[in-house]
Amino acid sequence: MPKLNPPEAKTNSPGSNTLIQIESLSLHYGESKALKNISLTLGEKVVTAFIGPSGCGKSTLLRCLNRMNDLIDNVRIEGSCKIGGHDIYSPDVDVIELRKRVGMVFQKSNPFPKSIYENVAYGLHLHGSKSKPEIAAVVEQSLRSAALWDEVKDRLHASALGLSGGQQQRLCIARAIAIKPEIILMDEPASALDPLATARIEELILELKKDFTIVIVTHNMQQAARISDQTAFFYIGELIEFDSTAKIFTNPAKKQTEDYVTGRFG
Amino acid sequence: MGIRRGHQARPVEWLAEKFIFLVSLTAIVMVFLIFLFVAREALPLFFGETNTALVQKPIPTADIDKLTPAQLQKYLELTPEQFAAMDKDTLKSLMDVKQEAQDEIPEEFRHDPDANINTTEWRYLLLPHQWNHYEKPEYIWQPVGQIQKYNIIPLLVGTLKTTLIGLLFAVPLSVGAAIYVSQMARPKMREIIKPTIELLSGIPSVVVGFFALLVMATVLQKIFGYQTRLNAFVAGIALGFAVIPVIFSIAEDALTSVPRAYTQAALALGASRWQTAWQIVLPAALPGVFAASVLGFGRAIGETMIVLMVCSASVMSWSIFDSARSITTTIAAEMAEAVSGGPHYRVLFMLGSLLFAATFVSNMIAGAVIQRFKLKLEGKR
Amino acid sequence: MSATTRRHFRAEKFDFSSFFFTGLTGLATLLILAILAVILGNILINGWQGFTWHFVSTIPKKNFFDINTTGVLPMIVGTTIRVFVMTIFVVPIGVITAIYLTEYAPNNSLITKFIRAAVNNLAGVPSIVFGLFGLGFFINFIGKHMDAMLQNPSAVWGQPALIWAALTLAVMTMPVVIVATEESLKAIPPGLREASLALGATKLETILRVVLPQALPGIMTGGILAVSRAAGEVAPILFTGVAYYMASLPHRVTDQFMDLGYHVFVLSTQSPNIEQTRPILYATVVVLLLLTFALNLVAIIIRARVRKKLRALG
Ligand SMILES: Nc1ncnc2c1ncn2[C@@H]1O[C@H](COP(=O)(O)OP(=O)(O)O)[C@@H](O)[C@H]1O
Numbered sequence: 030m031p032k033l034n035p036p037e038a039k040t041n042s043p044g045s046n047t048l049i050q051i052e053s054l055s056l057h058y059g060e061s062k063a064l065k066n067i068s069l070t071l072g073e074k075v076v077t078a079f080i081g082p083s084g085c086g087k088s089t090l091l092r093c094l095n096r097m098n099d100l101i102d103n104v105r106i107e108g109s110c111k112i113g114g115h116d117i118y119s120p121d122v123d124v125i126e127l128r129k130r131v132g133m134v135f136q137k138s139n140p141f142p143k144s145i146y147e148n149v150a151y152g153l154h155l156h157g158s159k160s161k162p163e164i165a166a167v168v169e170q171s172l173r174s175a176a177l178w179d180e181v182k183d184r185l186h187a188s189a190l191g192l193s194g195g196q197q198q199r200l201c202i203a204r205a206i207a208i209k210p211e212i213i214l215m216d217e218p219a220s221a222l223d224p225l226a227t228a229r230i231e232e233l234i235l236e237l238k239k240d241f242t243i244v245i246v247t248h249n250m251q252q253a254a255r256i257s258d259q260t261a262f263f264y265i266g267e268l269i270e271f272d273s274t275a276k277i278f279t280n281p282a283k284k285q286t287e288d289y290v291t292g293r294f295g
Numbered sequence: 296m297g298i299r300r301g302h303q304a305r306p307v308e309w310l311a312e313k314f315i316f317l318v319s320l321t322a323i324v325m326v327f328l329i330f331l332f333v334a335r336e337a338l339p340l341f342f343g344e345t346n347t348a349l350v351q352k353p354i355p356t357a358d359i360d361k362l363t364p365a366q367l368q369k370y371l372e373l374t375p376e377q378f379a380a381m382d383k384d385t386l387k388s389l390m391d392v393k394q395e396a397q398d399e400i401p402e403e404f405r406h407d408p409d410a411n412i413n414t415t416e417w418r419y420l421l422l423p424h425q426w427n428h429y430e431k432p433e434y435i436w437q438p439v440g441q442i443q444k445y446n447i448i449p450l451l452v453g454t455l456k457t458t459l460i461g462l463l464f465a466v467p468l469s470v471g472a473a474i475y476v477s478q479m480a481r482p483k484m485r486e487i488i489k490p491t492i493e494l495l496s497g498i499p500s501v502v503v504g505f506f507a508l509l510v511m512a513t514v515l516q517k518i519f520g521y522q523t524r525l526n527a528f529v530a531g532i533a534l535g536f537a538v539i540p541v542i543f544s545i546a547e548d549a550l551t552s553v554p555r556a557y558t559q560a561a562l563a564l565g566a567s568r569w570q571t572a573w574q575i576v577l578p579a580a581l582p583g584v585f586a587a588s589v590l591g592f593g594r595a596i597g598e599t600m601i602v603l604m605v606c607s608a609s610v611m612s613w614s615i616f617d618s619a620r621s622i623t624t625t626i627a628a629e630m631a632e633a634v635s636g637g638p639h640y641r642v643l644f645m646l647g648s649l650l651f652a653a654t655f656v657s658n659m660i661a662g663a664v665i666q667r668f669k670l671k672l673e674g675k676r
Numbered sequence: 677m678s679a680t681t682r683r684h685f686r687a688e689k690f691d692f693s694s695f696f697f698t699g700l701t702g703l704a705t706l707l708i709l710a711i712l713a714v715i716l717g718n719i720l721i722n723g724w725q726g727f728t729w730h731f732v733s734t735i736p737k738k739n740f741f742d743i744n745t746t747g748v749l750p751m752i753v754g755t756t757i758r759v760f761v762m763t764i765f766v767v768p769i770g771v772i773t774a775i776y777l778t779e780y781a782p783n784n785s786l787i788t789k790f791i792r793a794a795v796n797n798l799a800g801v802p803s804i805v806f807g808l809f810g811l812g813f814f815i816n817f818i819g820k821h822m823d824a825m826l827q828n829p830s831a832v833w834g835q836p837a838l839i840w841a842a843l844t845l846a847v848m849t850m851p852v853v854i855v856a857t858e859e860s861l862k863a864i865p866p867g868l869r870e871a872s873l874a875l876g877a878t879k880l881e882t883i884l885r886v887v888l889p890q891a892l893p894g895i896m897t898g899g900i901l902a903v904s905r906a907a908g909e910v911a912p913i914l915f916t917g918v919a920y921y922m923a924s925l926p927h928r929v930t931d932q933f934m935d936l937g938y939h940v941f942v943l944s945t946q947s948p949n950i951e952q953t954r955p956i957l958y959a960t961v962v963v964l965l966l967l968t969f970a971l972n973l974v975a976i977i978i979r980a981r982v983r984k985k986l987r988a989l990g
């Protein structure tokens with residue numbers, strides 16, 4: 030099994046290193062075009078929010094970044110998407126390796142019907158034969174990072190399905206970070222949660238930002254404003270505006286953006 | 296980033312996928328093999344290579360070189376493999392045996408016209424024939440004795456008789472029950488009744504046959520007062536028992552899959568439960584109910600043990616209170632005594648091919664109807 | 677609602693045709709349930725007395741019609757073994773086919789349609805035709821060729837045998853396993869597969885670690901249904917392996933075997949004195965029914981539980 034590459038030297042100022050580079054990317058689901066000529070550059074250890082009305086292609090773009098769209102029949106992609114300089118759609122790319130580097134948290138929490146411990150250890154079992162204590166250490170560390178450890182440490186071997194919705198979602202985050210990805214994609218991770226659980230997830234994201242590059246899709250303007258450094262606004266498959274979050278929410282360049290952003294605030 | 300895989304893709308993954316694909320072809324291969332091997336054993340019959348004529352003109356052994364290998368093989372009634380494995384001396388001695396056999400035929404048969412015909416020709420298989428000592432042309436299945444009679448019409452009639460009785464009995468009952476369970480019964484009742492009726496399909500057909508033979512035959516005879524205790528009627532009703540769960544289950548599924556919106560709309564308009572079921576749900580589910588009956592038909596003509604146990608005599612009669620012998624029964628009862636590769640064996644395999652074709656077609660029809668029905672319900676048509 | 681409309685509503689409530697037809701369909705349901713009850717009741721009432729330990733544990737002498745010394749041990753063993761050997765073949769093949777259909781097959785591709793059509797057709801082929809197939813393919817083709825290849829002096833493989841009967845039954849019950857497995861695979865939320873793949877699992881790893889464990893109850897149901905279907909079938913084994921009488925239990929796959937269902941057939945149609953042998957006939961039927969019904973019941977319960985659980989999860 031190939032070992033994880035040692036993390037490359039990283040500067041501490043966010044965004045100074047380009048990590049993800051999307052260039053004129055278009056995507057078709059069969060006949061219908063879901064993404065139109067998107068170009069976007071995201072820096073390392075930055076939280077980027079994708080906002081826009083539902084159906085505008087946020088999830089689709091997000092799923093391009095770890096090639097989850099490969100699983101859908103009849104998807105056609107044009108343009109390029111580079112992560113760390115490699116075009117992830119070039120034929121020599123191993124999708125499996127890619128997905129190890131680019132973790133994902135889904136809108137609907139989807140823990141495996143296994144124990145809490147097994148959920149977090151799943152990815153570790155897949156990728157290399159670590160010893161038992163090593164795995165246990167990583168599981169604990171991941172659960173701590175996901176701010177779940179204290180709540181579950183006494184029932185690690187109970188079923189994950191017994192957790193509350195918010196806990197399940199944090200478990201999914203723990204599961205994703207256990208394999209130490211560089212990028213975490215989150216597709217409306219808090220949309221199904223109550224305000225309290227949402228707040229905890231938001232706290233968690235701010236915490237995780239120190240170690241990971243995060244791309245998050247959200248419906249919630251306030252959430253985007255609170256947690257992201259940069260925001261991209263999409264409308265019917267097009268990228269309308271992409272800038273620092275402060276700029277998007279206070280002084281957007283485009284009328285459309287302003288309407289959307291203020292409409293929600295109103 | 297190390298996301299490149301270089302040239303070697305994941306061989307295990309690749310192999311596994313190919314392996315899974317290959318294994319999944321088994322179903323197709325099996326259908327193909329079933330057709331091939333059942334038809335294969337019947338093939339000589341179709342090519343006229345079987346000959347049952349008792350009296351044949353013997354060919355002198357000395358003339359062996361005048362025959363082409365094909366003629367010789369046919370004359371000695373050998374399979375190509377058997378023929379290929381034999382040397383000339385063996386063939387010669389076989390010709391001698393054949394000659395002797397002809398010499399030993401009793402005098403009475405030499406002048407019997409029936410002993411001179413090949414009863415596996417199509418006209419004897421399908422048309423009535425004026426047999427020696429019979430008053431009029433008749434359809435007769437009698438594969439034993441010196442002169443074997445292979446007319447398959449009595450078997451077809453027997454099959455149809457028992458199958459139709461079974462369906463006439465089972466279709467109204469199962470469809471009625473399906474309507475009741477899916478439309479009238481309370482959900483709680485439904486959850487109990489449905490699996491209970493489906494339990495009926497768990498009774499092996501040999502047990503249904505046993506029950507029909509020991510119990511039903513006597514009871515029904517007392518009620519209806521007919522002559523033959525074991526007859527097509529008893530067999531048909533017992534067949535009905537076997538197909539009820541099939542028809543019920545599929546019809547009930549079809550009725551249940553009619554969208555609730557239909558029913559609710561009708562009920563909101565003031566229709567009674569019954570009117571809704573009869574005027575809205577049943578018409579919408581009719582293709583499904585039809586398909587259920589077709590599948591029931593396929594199940595009934597293919598059922599073996601019940602008819603085998605309940606009636607056996609192959610008489611040519613349309614009366615439901617006479618005995619009847621179905622195709623399946625004939626195969627089951629006679630295959631053991633048929634000489635492998637002989638004419639009787641071939642005819643039985645021909646019957647098997649016929650059965651396979653009939654159920655194949657009824658399956659196709661039912662499958663297509665159900666497919667269209669589903670698409671229609673999903674509004675794609 | 678005002679009093680007048682309520683009265684009006686009630687007045688129309690009794691509707692004769694509705695009453696009549698509801699009664700009629702209800703009667704049909706009752707009749708079917710009654711048939712089931714009568715069959716089972718009759719068998720149990722007449723059969724339970726003969727169902728003794730001696731009966732199920734005795735190997736009978738050649739004249740198994742003798743009511744005092746007979747037993748059905750070899751039949752129980754024969755039926756169990758043939759069904760067990762069948763399971764070894766049919767479960768892996770059925771499960772793998774179902775995996776292909778749900779996890780790998782491109783939607784609506786020609787090959788998928790062909791496989792589905794084949795499975796449907798296989799489900800409808802009459803059992804006696806499977807018997808003919810077993811005779812024509814397994815015994816007369818495979819078996820004979822094996823004998824020729826191994827240069828056996830007399831037929832070992834090219835004759836009716838346990839293995840051929842089991843294989844014939846495996847072909848027959850394949851659709852049962854495929855359909856049950858497919859159903860349970862389809863019931864697994866796609867989110868679980870996505871979660872696994874997003875963690876960098878390969879498709880195979882996802883199937884082995886996430887999908888199959890979830891589908892296990894469905895696979896078991898399929899296997900049990902196949903077993904219970906096969907256990908009672910007689911027609912497919914008539915020419916492929918069943919024996920009228922054997923003095924000893926089968927111990928090689930090329931041996932013939934005695935069988936419960938076939939024994940019921942023999943006892944009911946070839947008894948020298950049906951009145952006298954009636955008790956052993958009924959007792960044999962009870963044994964056969966217990967075997968198949970118990971299996972069916974287990975399958976139904978597992979399926980109901982799994983459905984409920986999956987509904988709760990979804
Ligand atoms: N699997 C799919 N097949 C076909 N069309 C899809 C599929 N997934 C999404 N779409 C379409 O692509 C567009 C963008 O969808 P999505 O990315 O999910 O939007 P968002 O996440 O912004 O709400 C929508 O019009 C949607 O209908």
Ligand SMILES: [Mg+2]
Pocket residue numbers: 087088089216
């Ligand atoms: Mg979305």
